[in-house]
Amino acid sequence: MTDWTPTRSAADAAMADFAPRMGRRYANGRNTDHGPGAHTAVSTLSPYTRRRLVTEQDLVATALAAHGPAGAEKFVQEVIWRGYFKGWLERRPQVWDSYRQGLEADLAALDRDRRLRRDVDRAMDGQTGIDCFDAWATELVETGYLHNHARMWFASIWIFTLGLPWRLGADFFYRHLLDGDAASNTLSWRWVAGLHTRGKPYPADPQNIATFTNGRFTPRRNDLAEVTQGLEATEPDGLPSVLPLRDVMPPQAGRPTALLLTDEDCRVEDFTVDALDIRTTATLIASHLRSPLPIADHVTAFEAGALADQARRLGLVAVPLHAGDPAALAKWATAAGATQIATPYVTTGPLRDWLAAAQPDLDRAGIVLTEWRRDWDAAIWPHATAGFFKVKQRIPQILDLVQPA
Numbered sequence: 420m421t422d423w424t425p426t427r428s429a430a431d432a433a434m435a436d437f438a439p440r441m442g443r444r445y446a447n448g449r450n451t452d453h454g455p456g457a458h459t460a461v462s463t464l465s466p467y468t469r470r471r472l473v474t475e476q477d478l479v480a481t482a483l484a485a486h487g488p489a490g491a492e493k494f495v496q497e498v499i500w501r502g503y504f505k506g507w508l509e510r511r512p513q514v515w516d517s518y519r520q521g522l523e524a525d526l527a528a529l530d531r532d533r534r535l536r537r538d539v540d541r542a543m544d545g546q547t548g549i550d551c552f553d554a555w556a557t558e559l560v561e562t563g564y565l566h567n568h569a570r571m572w573f574a575s576i577w578i579f580t581l582g583l584p585w586r587l588g589a590d591f592f593y594r595h596l597l598d599g600d601a602a603s604n605t606l607s608w609r610w611v612a613g614l615h616t617r618g619k620p621y622p623a624d625p626q627n628i629a630t631f632t633n634g635r636f637t638p639r640r641n642d643l644a645e646v647t648q649g650l651e652a653t654e655p656d657g658l659p660s661v662l663p664l665r666d667v668m669p670p671q672a673g674r675p676t677a678l679l680l681t682d683e684d685c686r687v688e689d690f691t692v693d694a695l696d697i698r699t700t701a702t703l704i705a706s707h708l709r710s711p712l713p714i715a716d717h718v719t720a721f722e723a724g725a726l727a728d729q730a731r732r733l734g735l736v737a738v739p740l741h742a743g744d745p746a747a748l749a750k751w752a753t754a755a756g757a758t759q760i761a762t763p764y765v766t767t768g769p770l771r772d773w774l775a776a777a778q779p780d781l782d783r784a785g786i787v788l789t790e791w792r793r794d795w796d797a798a799i800w801p802h803a804t805a806g807f808f809k810v811k812q813r814i815p816q817i818l819d820l821v822q823p824a
């Protein structure tokens with residue numbers, strides 16, 4: 420399936436459709452990229468999971484019910500990577516800030532350096548002459564999706580063969596991916612560059628590409644750079660220190676409430692909405708915050724569809740808000756007489772930055788921004804302080820805690 424309808428019912432149907440393939444078939448076949456329109460070895464559910472139209476808990480419960488703990492092991496681990504990356508960035512938000520600052524600098528360099536601009540444009544237009552890379556660039560722009568292995572090869576070729584700034588590649592992905600996610604995208608690009616697991620960059624290997632594309636692509640050894648070291652030298656101070664998790668204030672029953680729907684988590688019905696005194700509801704369009712450059716139309720259309728579906732399911736008429744001037748948030752809530760805004764937890768990324776910019780106006784208006792944090796996140800994030808292995812070792816305890824049944 421590579422045609423995504425942005426509704427919960429379509430997400431549930433897609434998950435049920437993939438359930439028989441979440442077991443050993445997934446474990447054995449997941450590394451093969453069969454190409455556009457043929458991604459049958461993987462779920463292609465990420466545009467839904469990214470917005471929690473299906474939750475990680477649903478995915479894990481479905482996989483365990485269909486295949487048992489041993490059969491579902493690999494699929495469960497992959498799903499938990501999402502929570503690991505989210506938690507890791509929550510604990511090191513400085514890495515997100517430095518990505519955003521570095522991206523501004525890289526974009527400014529493009530304006531000064533005509534050769535760099537030409538090379539970056541060729542890469543994004545699929546005009547480098549490296550067949551596999553050009554095909555993936557086209558697939559990304561046309562469909563909003565790439566197989567995980569293709570993302571790894573693409574990022575590696577971008578950084579090490581073409582020698583282009585990694586943040587411009589991450590931004591290209593983020594602007595086009597339907598599942599575009601601040602944590603998974605930024606940290607995966609950093610991982611390929613050798614900045615996450617420091618000193619271990621990911622090399623795109625011609626034989627590996629030929630094998631796992633079933634011979635659709637057969638790059639020659641000389642086409643791709645030999646990767647001998649990563650970009651660690653560009654961050655000589657190493658990783659910033661781990662910070663405590665942000666405090667969360669949950670919504671309080673009895674307070675006049677403004678309900679804020681965002682595409683961070685489109686399953687507000689999972690929370691205690693009925694207990695709230697809701698005075699107004701808004702859908703917040705925010706995908707354009709992903710980048711200073713324009714975002715792909717399919718991304719903004721998916722966001723709008725997912726938000727409309729969320730409001731429809733709740734049976735609420737929502738005011739459309741656009742994340743422009745952050746002062747608009749306090750104005751909207753104040754106009755309805757609300758003293759708290761309730762929304763699902765917003766993780767480190769562009770929307771969190773926008774909410775932080777809105778905070779002074781909220782404070783002046785006496786409005787408290789409250790968030791629901793999922794038990795799933797609370798179970799994983801405390802362990803996301805180093806490599807994935809630390810989380811992986813704790814999967815049985817994490818699953819005991821959140822009971823995905």
Ligand SMILES: Cc1cc2nc3c(=O)[nH]c(=O)nc-3n(C[C@H](O)[C@H](O)[C@H](O)COP(=O)(O)OP(=O)(O)OC[C@H]3O[C@@H](n4cnc5c(N)ncnc54)[C@H](O)[C@@H]3O)c2cc1C
Nearest residue numbers: 461462463464465497498501567570598599600603604607
């Ligand atoms: C350079 C690069 C950039 C990436 N950018 C993003 C991004 O912006 N957003 C994003 O969601 N993923 C990103 N990923 C991770 C991964 O490629 C996708 O989550 C996965 O390919 C989604 O396709 P799927 O649903 O068919 O995955 P499946 O293999 O079917 O996996 C099932 C689910 O597990 C989760 N998952 C699987 N692998 C990963 C992973 N490595 N990291 C996090 N979650 C995972 C996803 O929720 C996925 O829906 C990136 C990976 C790389 C190498």
